Amino acid sequence: MPELPEVETVKRGLANLTVGKTIAEVSHDWDKSFPNTKTDVKHFLLQAKVTEIKRRAKVLIIELDTKYSLLIHLKMTGQLVYVGEVKRFGAGHPNDSLINQLPDKSTRVVFRFSDNSHLFFNDQRKFGWIRLIPTAEIPNIDFMRKVGPEPLSAKFTSKEFIQRVRRRANTTIKAAILDQTVLAGVGNIYADESLFAAKIHPATRVKNVSDRKLNTLLKEIKAVLQLSIDKGGSSDKNYVNAEGKKGSYLGFAKVFRREGQACINCSTTIEKIRVATRGTHVCPKCQKIVQ
DNA sequence: CACTTGACCTGTCCGC
DNA sequence: TGCGGACAGGTCAAGT
Numbered sequence: 001m002p003e004l005p006e007v008e009t010v011k012r013g014l015a016n017l018t019v020g021k022t023i024a025e026v027s028h029d030w031d032k033s034f035p036n037t038k039t040d041v042k043h044f045l046l047q048a049k050v051t052e053i054k055r056r057a058k059v060l061i062i063e064l065d066t067k068y069s070l071l072i073h074l075k076m077t078g079q080l081v082y083v084g085e086v087k088r089f090g091a092g093h094p095n096d097s098l099i100n101q102l103p104d105k106s107t108r109v110v111f112r113f114s115d116n117s118h119l120f121f122n123d124q125r126k127f128g129w130i131r132l133i134p135t136a137e138i139p140n141i142d143f144m145r146k147v148g149p150e151p152l153s154a155k156f157t158s159k160e161f162i163q164r165v166r167r168r169a170n171t172t173i174k175a176a177i178l179d180q181t182v183l184a185g186v187g188n189i190y191a192d193e194s195l196f197a198a199k200i201h202p203a204t205r206v207k208n209v210s211d212r213k214l215n216t217l218l219k220e221i222k223a224v225l226q227l228s229i230d231k232g233g234s235s236d237k238n239y240v241n242a243e244g245k246k247g248s249y250l251g252f253a254k255v256f257r258r259e260g261q262a263c264i265n266c267s268t269t270i271e272k273i274r275v276a277t278r279g280t281h282v283c284p285k286c287q288k289i290v291q
Numbered sequence: 292c293a294c295t296t297g298a299c300c301t302g303t304c305c306g307c
Numbered sequence: 308t309g310c311g312g313a314c315a316g317g318t319c320a321a322g323t
Contacts, residue, residue, distance in 0.1 A: 001316060032299095058317075076316050077301080106301090125300045127317070143318095171294060180318080188316060237302090237315080277296075278316070 002074040004151070004185025005228035006239050006247065007058050010080050013242025014062070015053040017082040018119060022049045023064075025112040033108040033121065035129050044068055044132055045111075057147045057184035063135055071131045071138070072121070077106075077238040078128030084117045102244075124238060148183040151221050156183070161218045162211055173209050174202035175276035177221070186221060189234050189249075189256050192281045194220040196255040201287040202275045208290040227252060255281040 054061040109121035197220035233247030259272035263283040
């Protein structure tokens with residue numbers, strides 16, 4: 001699912017593929033794709049040129065030369081796929097691929113650029129959204145004011161991480177790092193992976209995790225996120241990058257989706273349990289709950 | 292304020 | 308084969 005590494009991968013793809021292009025046409029078949037946005041979206045988008053692609057937490061920001069920006073959240077099943085040249089070989093043809101089959105029934109919004117290339121916003125479960133807001137107002141919206149620091153920022157210190165996590169003293173450590181106001185960008189996959197790497201049981205209460213362990217946890221969060229970016233993200237089911245291609249991180253995952261398999265450290269069988277209402281993967285031997 | 296739960300959606304899988 | 312229900316997980320509103 002799109003977490004920080006996936007959104008970062010899409011960002012890099014869109015930066016290469018769409019900056020400098022001018023929007024010539026916008027169509028959308030579902031009003032909730034643009035919640036809380038002026039109804040005449042098209043009026044604000046037509047003839048606008050893409051100037052820059054940014055990311056904050058799991059939110060993509062497409063800056064336009066009109067002093068407006070598009071904020072996009074992919075939530076669980078969102079995709080942003082750019083198609084430069086439409087080639088239709090037909091389903092089943094060896095040259096056919098995802099991008100040649102768009103739009104499909106999950107397509108919610110289509111942007112056509114003046115060079116006739118397209119950007120498709122697909123979202124099977126319709127949780128994702130796009131918002132059009134003045135670029136200058138982005139820092140003032142609720143989300144941006146509340147969201148925590150970027151974990152890969154060099155400025156984000158262990159001291160600040162520990163201070164922020166400790167605000168959630170009585171909840172589980174997994175719930176704490178999933179909280180986007182504590183730090184930005186960690187979702188279910190990287191929570192499980194970083195907690196395993198730090199040898200912390202996800203259900204451990206924050207107050208029972210030592211500073212030393214939290215210090216290790218932040219290092220592992222950074223390492224896991226960076227590795228995933230290097231691998232183009234995780235494609236569990238739906239995720240693809242801006243070119244419609246899957247990421248390969250899950251081939252390197254040590255616990256996520258590995259229930260029933262042997263722990264790489266101790267050969268104990270990996271278990272799937274429920275923590276913070278989420279499916280959670282743990283090695284019961286490497287990750288002990290501290291009472 | 293801290294914390295948890297339910298709602299938002301659709302596709303897939305499992306058991307009967 | 309069909310059908311109901313559980314499940315998948317990011318975020319926010321509403322609940323305790």
